[in-house]
Amino acid sequence: MIEQYLALKAEAADSLLFFRMGDFYEMFFQDAVAATAALDIALTKRGQYMGEDIPMCGVPAHSHETYLARLISKGFRVAIAEQVEDPAEARKRGGKSVVRRAVVRVVTPGTLTEETLLDARSANRLAALGEAEGRMGLAWCDLSSGEFMTAPVDAALVGAELARLRPAELLVAEGREPPPGHLVAMRPRGDFDSTAGERGLCRRFEVGTLEGFGAFTRAELAAAGALIAFVEATQKDAAVRLRPPARHLPESAMLIDAATRASLELAETQAGSRKGSLLDCIDLTVTGAGARRLAADLAAPLTDPDAIAHRLDLLGWFVGAPTIRERVRAALKRIADIERALGRLSAGRGSPRDLGLLRDALSGALDLKRLLSESRLGVPAMLAECLGRIGPHGALVEGLAAALVAEPGFSVSDGGFIAEGFDPALDELRGLAQDGRRHIAALEARYREATGIAALKIRHNNVLGYHVEVAARHADPLMAADSGFTHRQTLAGVVRFNSVDLADLAARIAEASTKALAAETAHFAALRETVLEEADAAGDTAGALARIDVAAALAELAARGGWVRPAVDAGTAFDIRGGRHPVVEAALGAKREAFVSNDCDLGPERRLWLLTGPNMAGKSTFLRQNALLAVLAQTGSFVPAASAHIGVVDRLFSRVGASDNLAEGRSTFMVEMVETAAILRQATPRSLVILDEVGRGTSTYDGLAIAWAVVEAVHDSLASRCLFATHYHELTALAGRLSAVHLATVKVREWKGDLVFLHEVIAGAADRSYGLAVARLAGLPAAVTHRASEVLTRLEQGKAKTGGIAAGLGDLPLFSAAAPATPARDALRDALAALRPDEMSPRAALDTLYDLKRLADAGGETIS
Numbered sequence: 001m002i003e004q005y006l007a008l009k010a011e012a013a014d015s016l017l018f019f020r021m022g023d024f025y026e027m028f029f030q031d032a033v034a035a036t037a038a039l040d041i042a043l044t045k046r047g048q049y050m051g052e053d054i055p056m057c058g059v060p061a062h063s064h065e066t067y068l069a070r071l072i073s074k075g076f077r078v079a080i081a082e083q084v085e086d087p088a089e090a091r092k093r094g095g096k097s098v099v100r101r102a103v104v105r106v107v108t109p110g111t112l113t114e115e116t117l118l119d120a121r122s123a124n125r126l127a128a129l130g131e132a133e134g135r136m137g138l139a140w141c142d143l144s145s146g147e148f149m150t151a152p153v154d155a156a157l158v159g160a161e162l163a164r165l166r167p168a169e170l171l172v173a174e175g176r177e178p179p180p181g182h183l184v185a186m187r188p189r190g191d192f193d194s195t196a197g198e199r200g201l202c203r204r205f206e207v208g209t210l211e212g213f214g215a216f217t218r219a220e221l222a223a224a225g226a227l228i229a230f231v232e233a234t235q236k237d238a239a240v241r242l243r244p245p246a247r248h249l250p251e252s253a254m255l256i257d258a259a260t261r262a263s264l265e266l267a268e269t270q271a272g273s274r275k276g277s278l279l280d281c282i283d284l285t286v287t288g289a290g291a292r293r294l295a296a297d298l299a300a301p302l303t304d305p306d307a308i309a310h311r312l313d314l315l316g317w318f319v320g321a322p323t324i325r326e327r328v329r330a331a332l333k334r335i336a337d338i339e340r341a342l343g344r345l346s347a348g349r350g351s352p353r354d355l356g357l358l359r360d361a362l363s364g365a366l367d368l369k370r371l372l373s374e375s376r377l378g379v380p381a382m383l384a385e386c387l388g389r390i391g392p393h394g395a396l397v398e399g400l401a402a403a404l405v406a407e408p409g410f411s412v413s414d415g416g417f418i419a420e421g422f423d424p425a426l427d428e429l430r431g432l433a434q435d436g437r438r439h440i441a442a443l444e445a446r447y448r449e450a451t452g453i454a455a456l457k458i459r460h461n462n463v464l465g466y467h468v469e470v471a472a473r474h475a476d477p478l479m480a481a482d483s484g485f486t487h488r489q490t491l492a493g494v495v496r497f498n499s500v501d502l503a504d505l506a507a508r509i510a511e512a513s514t515k516a517l518a519a520e521t522a523h524f525a526a527l528r529e530t531v532l533e534e535a536d537a538a539g540d541t542a543g544a545l546a547r548i549d550v551a552a553a554l555a556e557l558a559a560r561g562g563w564v565r566p567a568v569d570a571g572t573a574f575d576i577r578g579g580r581h582p583v584v585e586a587a588l589g590a591k592r593e594a595f596v597s598n599d600c601d602l603g604p605e606r607r608l609w610l611l612t613g614p615n616m617a618g619k620s621t622f623l624r625q626n627a628l629l630a631v632l633a634q635t636g637s638f639v640p641a642a643s644a645h646i647g648v649v650d651r652l653f654s655r656v657g658a659s660d661n662l663a664e665g666r667s668t669f670m671v672e673m674v675e676t677a678a679i680l681r682q683a684t685p686r687s688l689v690i691l692d693e694v695g696r697g698t699s700t701y702d703g704l705a706i707a708w709a710v711v712e713a714v715h716d717s718l719a720s721r722c723l724f725a726t727h728y729h730e731l732t733a734l735a736g737r738l739s740a741v742h743l744a745t746v747k748v749r750e751w752k753g754d755l756v757f758l759h760e761v762i763a764g765a766a767d768r769s770y771g772l773a774v775a776r777l778a779g780l781p782a783a784v785t786h787r788a789s790e791v792l793t794r795l796e797q798g799k800a801k802t803g804g805i806a807a808g809l810g811d812l813p814l815f816s817a818a819a820p821a822t823p824a825r826d827a828l829r830d831a832l833a834a835l836r837p838d839e840m841s842p843r844a845a846l847d848t849l850y851d852l853k854r855l856a857d858a859g860g861e862t863i864s
């Protein structure tokens with residue numbers, strides 16, 4: 001057996017091997033050691049291998065999913081080796097034959113489909129990064145829902161795309177540097193071959209060409225091919241369902257890189273929890289599929305104003321129809337997760353309960369369609385389109401309704417899920433089994449009478465099957481050779497017997513039950529087939545329901561919070577009146593009225609705001625709130641503001657000064673500079689840039705100098721809309737030099753020596769920094785704050801004499817990053833440019849080659 005184990009383990013070298021032995025999955029050797037540590041279970045031994053004890057541990061098969069979940073969440077992959085023949089078959093081959101086993105599936109974080117292993121409200125994506133023709137491509141899928149997408153991606157933006165997708169597992173070709181921050185599986189380079197990938201896709205989707213699905217780049221095909229190869233390698237024979245691949249075009253979504261997502265806490269907080277994120281704050285969806293749709297929408301705000309308007313129209317319709325909204329949400333709440341049920345069924349892990357879920361969910365979808373179609377309010381285009389995607393599932397629903405009992409169970413092998421009247425033959429078998437049980441009751445009565453033992457019982461257990469049981473004190477007469485009973489077992493207080501009649505009856509019952517179960521199993525397989533034939537249409541229905549759920553939920557949110565519809569167009573306006581920070585406002589709870597709303601106008605002549613003000617005044621809140629409003633508006637949501645007019649933001653950047661952000665590995669200042677560099681390279685005049693105290697992670701002079709230069713670069717070269725919060729008051733001098741800089745500050749008032757934060761953003765610069773007042777507020781000992789004010793007075797006296805640290809910056813020439821440097825000319829380049837290859841003889845060409853080589857060796861003689 002150990003040979004068989006080692007052979008299977010070799011097949012699944014990068015996974016823990018769950019080796020099925022009877023009612024347990026056993027692990028051996030290093031796997032056992034690793035699993036006991038991860039699961040906190042006992043490590044034992046079993047036999048020896050090459051003179052050494054074999055470490056072993058095991059988990060019960062019936063509860064193995066719990067253990068699987070823990071191992072997967074710790075980043076393990078688990079290969080499941082099942083017994084693939086009956087032990088009786090093995091015995092037929094000879095006394096010592098080992099039952100055949102095979103790895104039937106490799107469970108990895110990116111390929112889960114089990115309800116118990118997944119979060120209903122989050123997608124579980126497997127992604128692959130491909131490269132071909134010097135370009136990169138991504139492919140990703142979610143086996144639990146059948147989603148399958150690809151996207152071309154710029155090498156510099158791979159991190160941003162992956163931050164959007166948040167894959168549970170990322171496939172990368174061996175030899176390539178894996179992108180940081182993801183759970184990576186290194187896969188053979190051959191898997192990433194684009195031609196093989198194309199062939200694999202054509203085979204899987206049974207088409208001659210992929211043209212009908214989209215114009216994929218070679219790099220996308222390479223990634224998609226690796227993805228399919230991995231799915232097939234881990235799922236073995238299970239025909240998991242994937243939809244044909246669709247392309248995502250990165251320019252159709254607002255580009256938001258990983259650092260910006262983290263800083264804005266879009267899907268999770270910086271501490272890593274969903275609670276407290278924007279997504280958590282706005283998610284009022286009532287279905288798992290709706291929650292996943294909203295998460296995907298928020299991760300990829302749109303850039304096409306028309307597409308955004310469509311979503312807003314749908315949302316607006318629900319805002320204006322509160323009664324329908326309530327009914328729709330109540331109806332959706334009762335509709336189960338169609339995609340995930342389909343995912344389980346197609347992966348071969350579905351149950352009768354999944355068929356029941358689909359029956360109810362699809363019929364619920366049809367009811368909802370009727371409800372909405374009957375609405376007398378004209379429906380917006382997107383709702384009409386959604387309704388068009390629902391159904392028709394009438395026949396399937398009827399078929400399932402006729403076949404299944406009201407609440408089918410979790411397991412095919414328990415039977416009892418096919419409704420009475422659906423299959424007369426099955427009813428007859430069940431009748432026989434039922435009859436048998438009636439006969440047993442009659443037999444029991446007869447035996448009681450014949451033996452005179454009133455307490456005689458016929459019982460059933462898994463070891464003996466049906467048997468007669470009497471108390472020990474009544475057993476003697478039944479022990480007699482001619483009693484008609486055969487002794488089976490004596491326990492402390494009871495004795496058990498068999499009889500010919502009982503054995504006969506039991507055999508009849510068993511046969512009928514086995515046949516009935518076989519019939520039910522066959523029905524399950526047939527029903528599953530029928531459902532899967534309609535999987536794509538059911539998937540469309542699920543997609544439409546998710547979209548309706550998202551719109552109704554966002555409408556509910558807008559109605560509860562008094563949010564308004566933003567005007568989104570192709571211009572570069574950014575005019576928010578009375579904007580609020582959705583998460584900070586929500587966190588105030590009952591005191592939400594206390595949140596101070598603020599305006600923000602980044603029109604062309606004031607597109608860069610320099611925001612000063614004391615700590616704790618609300619600068620960061622103001623900055624982030626405006627970024628979040630742009631994200632929400634382009635997601636197609638209403639926004640917490642009195643009004644909002646936003647020209648589509650193509651790329652959004654948000655950076656927080658070093659000391660607010662703890663990163664590992666690199667110094668915080670280094671991280672800040674790397675991220676600032678990325679903004680300066682990537683932002684465009686359509687971008688929105690949020691910079692919060694950039695430059696504060698280093699010495700005052702360096703920090704001010706960097707902040708100064710960054711403001712100039714954003715203003716002159718990038719011309720992006722920008723909010724820049726800073727403690728360097730010296731920067732406000734830039735307002736006089738840069739035409740589109742607008743100064744703003746957050747109002748505070750000192751009252752009886754205490755600082756009162758008013759959180760109101762007004763035009764102008766802070767008169768001073770109030771650092772000491774905040775320190776006092778924070779409870780710094782009086783001796784320290786007193787001493788600090790002495791030092792401050794001295795510093796300020798020195799500043800008065802020298803003109804402060806920014807003295808002399810007034811006459812610094814303007815920033816010139818935009819002016820292209822005159823390229824240096826060099827003799828080698830000139831000589832090459834003068835060549836006319838078509839007019840040269842081979843001899844002349846060779847001579848010229850020598851001349852050029854001489855010129856190069858002489859150093860190229862740069863002429864500037």
Ligand SMILES: Nc1ncnc2c1ncn2[C@@H]1O[C@H](COP(=O)(O)OP(=O)(O)OP(=O)(O)O)[C@@H](O)[C@H]1O
Nearest residue numbers: 594595596597614615616617618619620621622759
């Ligand atoms: N507009 C507002 N209305 C009500 N409360 C607010 C508002 N803005 C901010 N606050 C409150 O003030 C606190 C401090 O805000 P914030 O972190 O934005 O200040 P800051 O000026 O960026 O401070 P620092 O410079 O120390 O980072 C927030 O936690 C929030 O509770």
